[in-house]
Amino acid sequence: MKARRLLPRLSLHSQRALMGFAFTIPFAVGFALFLLYPFVQSVMLSLSELSLSPDGFTTTYVGLRNYHHALFVDPQFRRVFVETLGGMLIDIPAILMFSFFAATILNQKFRGRLLARVVFFLPVILGAEVFVQIDQTHYMSQALGMASKGIVDIEHMKVIFGNTTATKSAVEFLMDSINRIPQIIQASGIQILVFLAALQSIPPSLYEAADVEGATGWESFWKITFPLMVPMFMVNIVYTIIDTFTSPSNRLMMYIKSSAWARGGYGVSVAMSWFYFLALLLILGVAVALVSRGVHYES
Amino acid sequence: MRASVELQPLAKIRGMGMRIARHRLHPARLGSLAWATFRAVLVIGISFVIVFPLLVRSSLAFRAVEDMMDMTVNWVPRNLTLVNFQIAMKHMDYLKSVAITTLICLLLAAIEVAMCMVIGYGFGRFSYPGSQLLFGLVILSLMIPPSVVMVPLFLNFRYFTIFGLLKEPGLNLIGTSWPLILMSLTGTAKKNGLFIYIVRQYFKGVANELEEAAYVDGASPLRAFVSVMVPNAGPILMVVFLFSFVWHWNDLFYSDLFLKGMKVLPLALQSLTERFAYSWADPNIDGSHITLVSSAAMLLYIVPLLILYAVLQRHFVESIEKTGIVG
Known part of the structure; x- marks a missing residue:
């Protein structure tokens, strides 16, 4: 009896609140221990120099030296940073457009559709990170031009278009764009799934009504399909940006990781990843702001 | 007529x-x-x-060394051989690595399914002061590039003191699967935020009547979750399990960071290619072997996943549509 008076009877509402808290508490703990705490540590690390010893690690405060080192001393960071971000600005819209297009195709009825779907989602299964690393570090296979060769060979194209300086840069740009295609297709698996799921959730009665009214397929695509897909673009833009940025197989991530165990050391590597994180937040913010203008959620 | x-x-x-x-x-x-x-x-x-990379790798994996010098060999090897596979299997300790990797991936996937269901259910069906904020942190956990917290995480697990509870220098958890298990248990391992999001969306869409019926019958919220909600969430369970398994299988970042020294496939493949790339001093390894052997090794790496995909491809493709992620 005493215990009951000490613990007042909770209303159903606060009981449920407590229950919800109990369900989500593991994440709160995990976030604090494995993300927030290391996150704070990483700020501290980026401002200090780290030395390891058998019984722990010590840090000495060095101010902004690591950031300075990352930007101005490290020989490759700036170049890799700009190149990777530039590549992403091309890749992200391309991935979105491709996955939307592929989803509309896969949503149509044609012979072999099941097989086509199986193949299109194959990259989701076969995206082993170690392969990318092997292809990049594998000088022998590159020399032989086999395992990592693009669809079109640049030497062949140079022969076709002539090897003058004027055509050279044009050909190289063209080749670069063409050789991005596999990469874009490989990165679109999840986005195709999301678009496809959304396409299948559109009630067929809408199309039937449009058909009765005499709308062509082209018209019903732009008047029915596209507007209903716009919120999905939002989901996929956010997913694509986060995925391309945090994918350990992109060049900048590899570079940052490799500099942690070499060159400048931990502090510089953390400083580099802070520049990277800020760039991610900036691009994500701009993209969300731009797209959310066009999204009208149906209430 | x-x-x-x-x-x-x-x-x-x-x-x-x-x-x-x-x-x-x-x-x-x-x-x-x-x-x-x-x-x-x-x-x-x-x-x-x-399919092109797969084709190139298959073409290379079955070649003998002579075929690399033979200009007439473009796709189909003249001297079909399994020698590359034998070398790759020996150097990767293939069967043992596959067994260990499968065990680890199954364990992590099972933990992640259980935990993400619980956490996602909490976010999907309940709200309490601060639950929106906490869910915002789930999304944030997806956005933080692993490289930002990589070094501190490594150090925390290298000198693991349960955050001050144990005496210095603490335990060394690097080289065991404990770091990954701990992160999976709390829904903070690789892409777990995405799973929590998917599960939350699913449970948001489930009709209230189902849960209320359980309450009317006298079930507690926990009981309602275990005996009513989970058994009805088959497709979503499948999605989380499959993606979790596949992403852990393909992972190199965390394996390289935490599992150093363990016989898991990504590390075995990595060390195989490194060994062959810097082995010009070794007379036993011919220079052109490396492309062939690593192609064979890559095929061996993905064969278990291909089998899994072949068996479960219907679930892969169709389950996302059933999950209600879209609306």
Whole structure:
């Protein structure tokens, strides 16, 4: 009896609140221990120099030296940073457009559709990170031009278009764009799934009504399909940006990781990843702001 | 003759009409034919781009060394051989690595399914002061590039003191699967935020009546979750399990960071290629072996996943549609 008076009877509402808290508490703990705490540590690390010893690690405060080192001393960071971000600005819209297009195709009825779907989602299964690393570090296979060769060979194209300086840069740009295609297709698996799921959730009665009214397929695509897909673009833009940025197989991530165990050391590597994180937040913010203008959620 | 024409079913006559129309090639029919052709070319082309690396690797993996120097060999090897696979299996300790990797991936996937269901259920069905904020942190956990917290995480697990509870220098958890298990248990391992999001969306869409019926029968919220909600969430369980398994299998970042020294596939493949790349001093390894052996090794790496995909591809493709992630 005493215990009951000490613990007042909770209303159903606060009981449920407590229950919800109990369900989500593991994440709160995990976030604090494995993300927030290391996150704070990483700020501290980026401002200090780290030395390891058998019984722990010590840090000495060095101010902004690591950031300075990352930007101005490290020989490759700036170049890799700009190149990777530039590549992403091309890749992200391309991935979105491709996955939307592929989803509309896969949503149509044609012979072999099941097989086509199986193949299109194959990259989701076969995206082993170690392969990318092997292809990049594998000088022998590159020399032989086999395992990592693009669809079109640049030497062949140079022969076709002539090897003058004027055509050279044009050909190289063209080749670069063409050789991005596999990469874009490989990165679109999840986005195709999301678009496809959304396409299948559109009630067929809408199309039937449009058909009765005499709308062509082209018209019903732009008047029915596209507007209903716009919120999905939002989901996929956010997913694509986060995925391309945090994918350990992109060049900048590899570079940052490799500099942690070499060159400048931990502090510089953390400083580099802070520049990277800020760039991610900036691009994500701009993209969300731009797209959310066009999204009208149906209430 | 006349009589038989009259007796023809209506459908057949319609069919004849269609055949005549096809001969004349109406503009609309021509248009849809053109689109079908265009679509077929596109689908085949894209499929080719996706399968191309697999084809190149398979072509390389079955070659003997002589074929690399033979200009007439383009795709089909002249000397078919399994020697590359034998070398790769020996150097990767393949069967043992596959067994260990499978065990770890199964364990992590099982933990992640359980924990993400619990956490996602909490976010989907309950709200309390601060629950929105906490869910915002779930999304944030997806956005933090692993490289930001990589070094501190490594240090925390290298000198693991349960955050101050144990005496210095603490335990060394690097080289065991404990770091990954701990992160999975709390829903902070690789892409777990995405799983929590998917599960939350699913449970948000489940009808209230189902849960209320359980309460009317006297079940506690926990009981309602275990005996009513989870058994009905089959497809979503499948999605989380499959993706978790596949992403851990393909992971190199965390394996390289935490599992150093363990016999897992990504590390075995990595060390195999490194060994062959810097082995010019070793007379036993011919220079051109490396491409062939690593191609064979890569095929060996993905074979278990291909088998899994072949068996479960219907679930892969269709389960996301059933999850209600979209609305």
